[in-house]
Amino acid sequence: MKKTSRVTILVKALPQPSKKYSETVCCAGLTSTSEWERLFPIRFRHLHGEQSFKRWDIVEYSYRAPTSDRRKESRHVFEDTIKVVGKVTKSSEKSSLLSAAIVKSEKQATEQKQSLALIEPRNIRFKAKRLSTDEIAHIKQSFKNVSQQFSLFDEELAKFNPSPYEFKMLFDDGSGKHEKKCGDWEVHAMFRNFSKKYGEKEALERMEHIFCVEYPQKGVMFALGNMQKRPNIWQLLGIIRVEKIEENLLF
Numbered sequence: 528m529k530k531t532s533r534v535t536i537l538v539k540a541l542p543q544p545s546k547k548y549s550e551t552v553c554c555a556g557l558t559s560t561s562e563w564e565r566l567f568p569i570r571f572r573h574l575h576g577e578q579s580f581k582r583w584d585i586v587e588y589s590y591r592a593p594t595s596d597r598r599k600e601s602r603h604v605f606e607d608t609i610k611v612v613g614k615v616t617k618s619s620e621k622s623s624l625l626s627a628a629i630v631k632s633e634k635q636a637t638e639q640k641q642s643l644a645l646i647e648p649r650n651i652r653f654k655a656k657r658l659s660t661d662e663i664a665h666i667k668q669s670f671k672n673v674s675q676q677f678s679l680f681d682e683e684l685a686k687f688n689p690s691p692y693e694f695k696m697l698f699d700d701g702s703g704k705h706e707k708k709c710g711d712w713e714v715h716a717m718f719r720n721f722s723k724k725y726g727e728k729e730a731l732e733r734m735e736h737i738f739c740v741e742y743p744q745k746g747v748m749f750a751l752g753n754m755q756k757r758p759n760i761w762q763l764l765g766i767i768r769v770e771k772i773e774e775n776l777l778f
Contacts (some may be wrong), residue, residue: 534558536582539580552712555765564602565602565752567603567604584614586610598755629645653695653697696738746771
């Protein structure tokens with residue numbers, strides 16, 4: 528049965544090659560009552576005009592229950608129904624939306640049978656590792672392989688140019704210390720933009736200062752998501768700048 532929903536987008540992860548859909552992007556957001564919804568499959572390069580959304584955009588869409596993904600937050604989206612209908616801009620509104628979704632740790636999220644979670648990280652450390660030529664070539668070939676299964680509409684996919692770095696965040700939450708690869712599309716876009724302007728070395732230095740100094744001082748949340756086939760493994764999908772929420776609102 529087709530249903531309609533509306534969410535504020537918080538997660539837009541790096542694109543992944545898909546044999547069934549050519550390319551998918553993990554996207555997720557919160558409803559007006561701060562409930563998570565995962566939008567799938569989203570072929571972001573195929574979205575244009577009012578369908579193309581960013582973080583904090585309010586998106587309306589139609590969906591059905593997925594056939595294979597049993598995670599309660601997952602929605603199988605009818606891509607042609609996606610429409611941006613607004614945007615959350617005020618810091619107070621952002622904080623209010625997020626405060627009701629925060630959990631102390633990924634452990635708590637697992638216990639509550641969530642597959643998406645919002646945490647307040649502490650002691651953030653930033654790591655960057657340059658991919659080898661072979662690793663980059665492997666990623667490019669993966670996208671080229673799936674592009675050849677589809678029409679000329681996916682010519683751009685065949686020329687996909689992956690990020691040359693793998694970024695990781697080390698941090699603490701209510702259950703201890705963690706180290707997670709960062710799949711946030713905006714983080715990799717930040718690196719590309721900074722590299723063009725300052726060069727790679729200074730770009731990485733600026734990113735480290737932003738994530739480890741500026742964001743913690745001003746307020747930052749991490750959006751985490753678990754894997755469908757390995758639900759105990761959580762990934763970092765979004766780094767969300769938001770004004771610090773008063774402690775009495777958190778838990």
